[in-house]
Amino acid sequence: MDVAKLKAQAAETWGKGEYSGLSEMLRPAARVLADACAVSAGQEVLDNAAGDGNLAVICAEEGASVVAADIAPGMVAAGRERSQAEGVDVEWVEADAEDLPFEDARFDCVGSVFGAMLAPRPRVAAEEMFRVVRPGGTVGMTAWLDKGPSYDMFRIGRSYAPPPEPGAETPPGIEEWSREDVVRERFEGLAGSIEVTQATLPWEGESPEHFVAMMERHAPTQAAAKESMPPDRYAQMREEMVEMARGWAGGDRPFSVEGHFAVIVARRPG
Numbered sequence: 001m002d003v004a005k006l007k008a009q010a011a012e013t014w015g016k017g018e019y020s021g022l023s024e025m026l027r028p029a030a031r032v033l034a035d036a037c038a039v040s041a042g043q044e045v046l047d048n049a050a051g052d053g054n055l056a057v058i059c060a061e062e063g064a065s066v067v068a069a070d071i072a073p074g075m076v077a078a079g080r081e082r083s084q085a086e087g088v089d090v091e092w093v094e095a096d097a098e099d100l101p102f103e104d105a106r107f108d109c110v111g112s113v114f115g116a117m118l119a120p121r122p123r124v125a126a127e128e129m130f131r132v133v134r135p136g137g138t139v140g141m142t143a144w145l146d147k148g149p150s151y152d153m154f155r156i157g158r159s160y161a162p163p164p165e166p167g168a169e170t171p172p173g174i175e176e177w178s179r180e181d182v183v184r185e186r187f188e189g190l191a192g193s194i195e196v197t198q199a200t201l202p203w204e205g206e207s208p209e210h211f212v213a214m215m216e217r218h219a220p221t222q223a224a225a226k227e228s229m230p231p232d233r234y235a236q237m238r239e240e241m242v243e244m245a246r247g248w249a250g251g252d253r254p255f256s257v258e259g260h261f262a263v264i265v266a267r268r269p270g
């Protein structure tokens with residue numbers, strides 16, 4: 001696996017689009033994770049692969065002292081601007097979830113909302129989260145399940161992605177993080193206790209077409225696909241996505257479907 005290339009791609013791709021729209025859609029999951037991790041005033045918290053800081057802002061509002069880290073410089077800039085605009089104190093850092101620039105045991109809680117699940121080497125990302133959380137501290141993640149609207153979207157996206165070089169290793173599917181047995185294996189020797197539950201958040205659109213246009217504008221991976229793919233091929237993929245959303249909506253009309261995700265809460269032994 002060409003890890004350096006994957007990281008460079010992530011840093012560039014996630015800087016595209018106007019992320020605020022997707023961030024708003026994902027926000028309920030950050031609330032769920034902050035509650036599941038029992039984040040409270042006075043704690044030191046890392047929002048890992050923070051995007052524009054959904055978890056960071058919630059934790060700062062709770063009175064925690066917050067650092068937000070993300071691999072994409074564009075995302076860090078957007079997050080810094082957002083936290084300033086919302087009047088909350090968050091320290092922003094450009095950082096790879098597989099190589100966190102923090103000292104051992106610094107944080108009471110390390111949380112990641114649909115972020116650390118994207119690291120190409122899950123065990124390395126897990127070791128980093130447990131390294132920077134203090135003994136007795138909490139590591140929390142959310143990850144999409146292998147069903148529902150997110151999975152439908154990823155499946156279509158993946159089927160249009162360029163094939164890997166012959167013989168090249170590819171990262172595991174991000175949805176594997178939603179399986180408790182996989183989480184237990186990845187956290188083996190790192191976590192004292194592990195709890196994996198499920199929650200939902202709404203995926204809504206005024207119409208299937210409107211939803212896909214929203215993703216095109218606000219989802220960095222979709223914006224990057226539009227920019228990089230030959231126009232005919234992109235149009236074909238887009239039409240498949242509209243068709244998929246028609247399936248959720250039962251036609252060309254407003255819809256709200258449930259996106260299921262896993263909520264992982266683990267503690268580092270004290």
Ligand SMILES: C[S@@+](CC[C@H](N)C(=O)[O-])C[C@H]1O[C@@H](n2cnc3c(N)ncnc32)[C@H](O)[C@@H]1O
Binds near residue numbers: 007072116
């Ligand atoms: C779906 S977004 C979620 C962002 C945010 N947590 C939220 O709640 O909106 C995924 C984020 O993971 C970041 N990311 C991807 N790979 C990463 C890596 N290896 N290290 C750190 N951040 C990464 C992306 O830049 C992006 O901001």
